[in-house]
Amino acid sequence: MKRKDIVEFVIEATEFGGKAYGRLDGVKINVKHGIKGQKVRAIIKRIKKNQAEARIVEVLEASPLEAEATCKHFGNCGGCFQQSIHYDNQLQEKEENVKKLFEEQGLNDVNWLPIEGSPITFGYRNKMEFSFGDEEKGGRLALGMHKRGRHHDIVTVDECLIMDEDYRKILKTILEYFTNKKIPFYHSMRHVGYLRHLVVRKAHYTGEILVNLVTTTQLQPDISSLVKELKTLELKGDLVGFLHTFNDNLSDTVQSDKTDILLGRDYIIEKQLGLQFKISAFSFFQTNTLAAEKLYSIVRDFLGDANNQIVFDLYCGTGTIGQIVASNAQKVIGIEIVEDAVKAARENAALNGLNNCEFIAGDVGQEVKKINYKPDIIILDPPRAGIHPKALKDVISFGADRIVYVSCNPKTLVKDLKDLVSSGYTIVRAKCMDMFPHTGHIETVVLMSRVKE
Numbered sequence: 001m002k003r004k005d006i007v008e009f010v011i012e013a014t015e016f017g018g019k020a021y022g023r024l025d026g027v028k029i030n031v032k033h034g035i036k037g038q039k040v041r042a043i044i045k046r047i048k049k050n051q052a053e054a055r056i057v058e059v060l061e062a063s064p065l066e067a068e069a070t071c072k073h074f075g076n077c078g079g080c081f082q083q084s085i086h087y088d089n090q091l092q093e094k095e096e097n098v099k100k101l102f103e104e105q106g107l108n109d110v111n112w113l114p115i116e117g118s119p120i121t122f123g124y125r126n127k128m129e130f131s132f133g134d135e136e137k138g139g140r141l142a143l144g145m146h147k148r149g150r151h152h153d154i155v156t157v158d159e160c161l162i163m164d165e166d167y168r169k170i171l172k173t174i175l176e177y178f179t180n181k182k183i184p185f186y187h188s189m190r191h192v193g194y195l196r197h198l199v200v201r202k203a204h205y206t207g208e209i210l211v212n213l214v215t216t217t218q219l220q221p222d223i224s225s226l227v228k229e230l231k232t233l234e235l236k237g238d239l240v241g242f243l244h245t246f247n248d249n250l251s252d253t254v255q256s257d258k259t260d261i262l263l264g265r266d267y268i269i270e271k272q273l274g275l276q277f278k279i280s281a282f283s284f285f286q287t288n289t290l291a292a293e294k295l296y297s298i299v300r301d302f303l304g305d306a307n308n309q310i311v312f313d314l315y316c317g318t319g320t321i322g323q324i325v326a327s328n329a330q331k332v333i334g335i336e337i338v339e340d341a342v343k344a345a346r347e348n349a350a351l352n353g354l355n356n357c358e359f360i361a362g363d364v365g366q367e368v369k370k371i372n373y374k375p376d377i378i379i380l381d382p383p384r385a386g387i388h389p390k391a392l393k394d395v396i397s398f399g400a401d402r403i404v405y406v407s408c409n410p411k412t413l414v415k416d417l418k419d420l421v422s423s424g425y426t427i428v429r430a431k432c433m434d435m436f437p438h439t440g441h442i443e444t445v446v447l448m449s450r451v452k453e
């Protein structure tokens with residue numbers, strides 16, 4: 001087998017993160033987005049000893065796990081690569097892949113509670129981040145998601161089913177508006193152009209919608225007629241704000257040099273387990289509201305009795321978890337790096353009548369060691385990269401009785417757990433919760449307790 005060879009094989013198994021593999025002539029061939037049981041044709045990109053990296057060019061036979069995908073964009077859009085798999089099978093695969101990662105790190109004999117699925121598997125997103133671009137080089141303006149396996153091509157996802165009808169209407173209106181005005185998208189390689197991203201947030205319970213258009217400052221078109229058009233759009237929800245964010249940064253992520261409010265306000269209100277949360281344009285909030293309620297209930301359950309306990313909520317975002325457990329805690333202290341989110345967390349606590357919560361803006365690695373309280377319980381919900389080793393050391397040095405680790409990346413979770421185990425903690429129980437149907441993502445919650453000497 002050599003580079004550029006076309007090979008045919010059956011996908012034997014999947015791994016966390018959308019990877020899959022099969023074998024041919026004693027070589028393990030790794031591909032992206034294969035489904036267990038599929039017969040595929042692939043092109044070899046790299047080969048080293050008995051390991052190869054390949055790209056699927058055709059699915060020759062569907063897997064017995066597959067059914068007809070319902071979304072028109074399935075296969076073309078890079079968003080949901082598991083949509084053709086029955087949901088029960090998606091859950092089983094995700095759980096098995098997380099357990100495999102635990103075992104690879106020697107984390108055996110874990111008391112696993114069964115995985116839970118999202119209450120709804122379509123129309124579940126409360127936030128969508130679309131990119132402007134073109135479907136093929138020089139093609140018409142597109143607004144949507146990156147094409148599967150392509151960095152630069154964009155698929156207009158105007159019929160996407162993981163978001164609801166209001167998102168589809170807003171996307172179509174904005175795309176049509178800029179297509180008619182012939183306003184160019186920002187070319188991320190050449191760094192020229194205007195339109196970059198469109199971020200839409202819609203609260204599940206209140207129906208409030210916030211639209212944020214992200215552009216460069218390279219052009220200054222008058223977009224007041226777009227705001228008027230959106231105001232008159234018939235939506236099931238309620239458009240409470242339209243923002244215009246300017247971003248001249250070279251990196252292709254949504255960030256703000258300056259944000260103007262063109263209509264209404266710059267936040268929405270969402271509810272979770274009876275509490276209210278103000279969500280600003282740039283703060284983290286779980287993207288599947290109904291599943292997040294299940295996730296937070298699992299966390300509350302794992303925490304057990306927090307009466308008269310001091311709880312640290314590290315990487316707290318808008319303070320959701322901390323506030324959900326605050327009613328039966330003595331004190332909650334949250335740390336979060338995004339200042340806007342901390343501001344919202346403080347406002348949320350006031351909104352919810354909680355006076356035992358304190359939120360600190362800053363890096364956990366810097367701030368946690370400055371706290372003058374000794375925690376009984378520590379909640380950890382870090383970003384995908386996991387916890388910085390220095391910060392983890394500081395967390396361990398508090399000697400808290402219980403730690404609840406909530407993770408969106410089991411690969412970094414198992415590394416951190418290994419350190420916690422070797423520092424005197426034991427895994428009491430673990431559970432996976434699916435927040436992202438049809439994608440490869442999965443949330444894992446682990447309860448640890450300190451082994452007493």
Ligand SMILES: C[S@@+](CC[C@H](N)C(=O)[O-])C[C@H]1O[C@@H](n2cnc3c(N)ncnc32)[C@H](O)[C@@H]1O
Binds near residue numbers: 316
């Ligand atoms: C997975 S989110 C969890 C948010 C929150 N617990 C929730 O459920 O909504 C991770 C959060 O960590 C924050 N973050 C990332 N790096 C951080 C750091 N070094 N120190 C503090 N917060 C950080 C992010 O801004 C984000 O809000």
